Amino acid sequence: xxxxxxxxxxxxxxxxxxxxxxxxxxxxxxxxxxxxxxxxxxxxxxxxxxxxxxxxxxxxxxxxxxxxxxxxxxxxxxxxxxxxxxxxxxxxxxxxxxxxxxxxxxxxxxxxxxxxxxxxxxxxxxxxxxxxxxxxxxxxxxxxxxxxxxxxxxxxxx
Ligand SMILES: [Ca+2]
Numbered sequence: 556x557x558x559x560x561x562x563x564x565x566x567x568x569x570x571x572x573x574x575x576x577x578x579x580x581x582x583x584x585x586x587x588x589x590x591x592x593x594x595x596x597x598x599x600x601x602x603x604x605x606x607x608x609x610x611x612x613x614x615x616x617x618x619x620x621x622x623x624x625x626x627x628x629x630x631x632x633x634x635x636x637x638x639x640x641x642x643x644x645x646x647x648x649x650x651x652x653x654x655x656x657x658x659x660x661x662x663x664x665x666x667x668x669x670x671x672x673x674x675x676x677x678x679x680x681x682x683x684x685x686x687x688x689x690x691x692x693x694x695x696x697x698x699x700x701x702x703x704x705x706x707x708x709x710x711x712x713x
Contacts, residue, residue, distance in 0.1 A: 576701050576703055577599075578613070578701045579700045583697070586695055587631070587672040587692040591641060593700070594700035594701075598702065600629065600642040601641070601699070601701075602675075602698075603629045603642060603643060604649065606649055624679070624696060625697070626697050626699045628675050631692065632671050653687060656677075664691060670688075670689040670690050674694075
């Protein structure tokens with residue numbers, strides 16, 4: 556059993572007409588690549604956000620429980636330059652970028668190779684952090700895994 560299971564929060568969001576999504580927020584910061592692997596190894600997928608409804612429900616949960624330094628989502632433009640959800644292969648259609656993002660910032664921290672993975676929540680950047688930023692994929696962040704499930708009880712449903 557690895558550390559993944561030690562420090563996480565479990566909750567559910569009912570997405571209209573899409574059943575019930577089970578989410579876990581893993582606080583231990585890891586690179587985007589490791590987050591992708593860890594979610595898969597837990598039988599889940601790194602989270603994608605496909606509608607305003609899903610975005611708002613997720614943001615409400617994270618706001619109520621305190622943002623940390625943001626969370627990895629499954630979006631990346633490391634392929635052909637467009638953003639895709641790496642878990643589903645679908646193009647990122649619904650977006651919730653923070654103002655001025657994505658800026659593909661060329662920084663020392665990312666060896667001047669730019670920013671190619673989607674971070675949800677950026678408290679140091681905005682008083683209203685519940686939007687997206689592009690960030691260097693090697694940065695270490697908490698992350699959110701999700702899995703479509705049947706809802707069995709009202710517990711933890713927001
Ligand atoms: Ca950025």
